[in-house]
Amino acid sequence: MRSNRIILIIIIALMFSSLIGCNSENEQVNDNMKTPEETVSSWTDEIVENFLISIDKKDYESFSKDFSESMKSHLNEKMFKEQVLPISELIGEYIKGSKKLLTTEEVDENNIKLIYSSDYSNEKNEVIVTTVFDKDNQLIEGLFINSEKIQNMQ
Structure with missing residues (x-):
């Protein structure tokens, strides 16, 4: 009787371990099904959101933490104050969470370019x-940040 219990416990343990293995395979398949844009934006979106919000807060340290x-x-604190903040005053505050990834493009084997659209309080477009x-x-x-108002100020 005792040996039957041991065998039953081993069978149950094997069943659980195979279920766990199946779950890992499903997760890997789901990761492989992501588009290149989804894969890249999974780590870039938070970084972009942070620096857009940091501009509104006039916080260079937070703005540049992922540079x-x-x-x-190239974009030190002095340039931030002289070039980025005036643009911010022109287009207004970033509307949090409004950015949308439009496209990604491989620049070379090490770099990738992402283009987002975003909404600002003083910019109609x-x-x-x-x-x-x-x-x-x-x-x-x-x-690089660009809009109709920015284009008109140059």
Whole structure:
């Protein structure tokens, strides 16, 4: 009788372990079914949202926390105050959560460009936010914000 219980416990344990293995396979299949845009935006969306909100807060440290060293040297705190903040005043505040990924494009084997549309309080048309990310270290290598009002100020 005791040996029957042991055999039953082993059979149940084997069944559970096979169920767990099936679940892992399903998760892997679901990851493989993601489009390249979904895969990239899974880690870029939060970074982009953070720097857009940081502009409104005039918080350079938070704005640049996901910049590569090269990007930080090109867009330092002084440039942030002189170039980014005036644009922010022109187009207004970023409407949180309004960004939508429009497209992704491989720049080269290390970098990917993502183009988002976003809404701002003083801009009736969409604002286009273009970012370039280093895929390996997941840091921003390039950033460009454009809109109708920005175009008209130049």
